[in-house]
Amino acid sequence: MKSYYDILDIPPTATKEEIKSAFRSKARQFHPDINHSFEAEMIFKQVNLAAKTLLDDNLRSQYDFAYGFNQKSYTKMNQEAQSARETYKKASEEYKKQSDFAKNFREFFNAYEQQKAKKEQKIRKIDGKDIVVNVVITKQEAVLGTTRKVNVLESEKCPKCFGAKFINGSKCSFCDGKGSKTSYKKINVKIPPNVRDGSKIRVRNEGEQGKFGGKNGDLYLILAIEKNAAFKTFDGLALLEVPISPFEAVLGAQIKIPVPDNGSKMFTIPPKTRTNTTFRLSSCGFLNAQTNQRDDLMVKVIIDILPNLSDKEIELYREILIENKTQIREEFYKNYG
Ligand SMILES: [Zn+2]
Structure with missing residues (x-):
């Protein structure tokens, strides 16, 4: 495979002016308006791409790095x-x-x-940044120790084009011409026993990746110990499961819900809310040890009934039964036959 420098017949030390002049002379030879052969068209495409890449400082340094030109x-x-x-x-x-x-x-x-x-x-190295993740653990976990899977967004040089963005003159299809690939990486982190609220746990080298031979950053877990047992956690956020009655689900309601650290809040359930619907209330959750602000609170509603219904209530449900026009299991049967 010819390098972009070979395509333009210039040395890897060529200045922008030299690149431009090489491009102009190649264009005079191979431009489709001048040279109508198929081969010329292909060459012109390569020339065009080579010049475009080498005239862009950023693209050029990536290209040079990927192909060993310095x-x-x-x-x-x-x-x-x-x-x-x-x-x-x-x-x-x-x-x-x-x-x-x-x-x-x-x-x-x-x-x-x-x-x-x-x-x-001496090549310019770029070290990767540290990544900080908030993790909520229970009081028991804080005493006994535990492990947590942490999702870290990872960006690495595209394994197909090695960050050059182009392969044989056309956009790399693997990374869509970005030169890098991002993916979620799951990391299992051990949390030792007897940790305190706000403790930091460092996982070396699991932060952002270094570039051009630079060091990787570290991953930090900042631990928050769950203060109220009523709250479960979901993705590090406080999760509250609230029972609501069938009529509250149908008509909507204003209900009082607890929020972390012994507070409470009025929360509106919209009409026709289905069971397991989860709402996200901004800035009502756990205090984030890193930002010192409250994270969001997740509220999941569960439609439930109590067994001690009055005769009158049961009578009204019977009326609903007669009036009922909807087939609650229609979708279910479609899935399960
Ligand atoms: Zn690629």
């Missing part, structure tokens, strides 16, 4: 080689006068070689 150090090395050549030239003229020059030059050149080797190793 433009900056090449440029530097070339400049250094150039200055070394000039020094050599001057020195050579001097040589006629100075007989011991050869020895000096060897020393100078060895030093230059060493310096060059050092610079080649």
Whole structure:
């Protein structure tokens, strides 16, 4: 496979001006308006893509990195080689006068070689950022220790195009030309016994991935100990399961619900609410140890009845039975035959 530099017939050290001029000369040769052959069309597409990529600083550095071109150090090395050549030239003229020059030059050149080797190793590394996740645990778990699965959004260099975004001149289909792939990674984290509210747990290297040889970030779990046993947790948020009666479900209702840390709140159930419907109340949940603000509260309603219904109530339900026009199990039978 030809590199973009080969396609444009330029060295990896080419400046933007050189890239533009190479593109113009190739375009004069292969532009579909000028050259009608199929082959020319294909070449022009490649030329176009090569120039587009190399003229964009960001794309170019990604491309260079993916394919092992290091433009900056090449440029530097070339400049250094150039200055070394000039020094050599001057020195050579001097040589006629100075007989011991050869020895000096060897020393100078060895030093230059060493310096060059050092610079080649120096590539700009980018370290990955830390990721912070809030986790709610029960009082019991805080005493005995526990484990938690944590979902971490992970972005890594596309394994198909290696971050170059293009393969053989066309957009990489695996990453849709983004150069990276994001996915959820599940990490099992052990929480030791006797942790306190607000404790931090560090999982090394499980944060954002480093780039260009940089270090990975760390993953931090910030623990919040559940204060009220009435609240379950869902995805780290407080979850309240509230029983409601069938008529509240049908007609809607205003009910009082507890919120974490001994508070309460009026909550409106809209008419025709079905069982297991979950509502999200913003800023009514657990106090987030990291932001010092309340997370959201999840409220799940469960339609229920109490067994001690009065005769009158049962009579009214009988009237509903007669009036009932809906088939509650219609969908169910469709699924189960
Ligand atoms: Zn890709």
